[in-house]
Amino acid sequence: MKTDDLIQLLASDHDAPRVDLRARLMLGALGGAVLSAGIVVLAYGVRPDFTAVLTNWRLMTKFAVALSFAAAGAALSLRLARPFTASGRLWMLLLPAPAILAAACFSELMMVPPDAWFRRALGANAIPCLLSIPLLSALPLAGILWALRDGAPASTEHAGIGAGAMAAGLGAAIYAMHCQDDSPLFLALWYTVASAAVIIAGRASGARLLRW
């Protein structure tokens, strides 16, 4: 085919609807998150004192950390879905969540006697947490990757990491509706490991699914 003919062809298709990547990302992520939240409500059960979220600073910390990480992942995904090579400074977008978590851990260490630190960090349900966060992140991750397939990422792996971070934040926030281990130390240990697994999965699936 002559290049001029291809140009003619593409110009004829000029009025095809254009995708709004941001809207599509929100749609995919929220769609997955609603389904995962449904799993928690129906199968796991929401913790009975869930409404105390505004008065219990530890519980609030969980949501603040998880949701700020999800928001950072969303911003990152949108940036990384573009053809430009990202500067290393872009990854600093992810810092607020760890910063909140570090501050909360510091308060916890101040407020709780040292002989309770270990027990608090270990918590009561570490293994369910490790398994549930990746499970509950899977549907949001699928929705996010579906949306990002309309992007044009310079690095499919980096875009996948952004997707994984957003999904991990959403999955963690959703699991927090059920989880009763509230210590920031527990969060720092288990939620972090679970989120890392989701990010690794996001990177691997991004590399496979986001080629364009």
Add this chain to the structure above:
Amino acid sequence: MDQRKDQDCPWTPLMRAANAGDEAAYGRVLAGIAPVLRSQIRRGLSRVGRGPEEAEDILQETLLAIHTKRHTWRESEPFAPWMRAIARNKLIDALRRRGGRFDVPIDAFADTLAAPEEERQLSAVETDRMLGMIEGRSREVVQAVAVDGLTTREVASRLGMSEGAVRVALHRGVTALAKAFRKQDR
């Protein structure tokens, strides 16, 4: 230097008009950027010691990507850096895909800028191969528009379809072409 050039990028306002529905403006953007991208791609190829004969395939793949991914350009930013970023990504993909086939010596094409008149006739074989992979109505429509140079209205009356159906089939065909290029990566 590049940045100043991009600030006055002549395609930015045209591309905004294209997004607002101006088909002629869009055609002018595509026709205007093709030679610029062609020399960018040839330069990239010669830098890694490869011949310009692959450039047209990569250019067509780039134009398809520019078309299908144009929503990732923001109207508030200059168009040129974005289009060059797309071309760079496509060039890297193509080099990765074609791996170790270094079939032409570097010196054979030191002069990469051919006469514009000649270039208007340049064609790529890959796109035709991809076209062969599209099925049904979309392929007929794509061929009628691209090869026979018909407008969507003319295609509609030739194939006995509504113009809306032609546009849908055309869009599917273009998307399928872009997808066929992507599949080679696997």
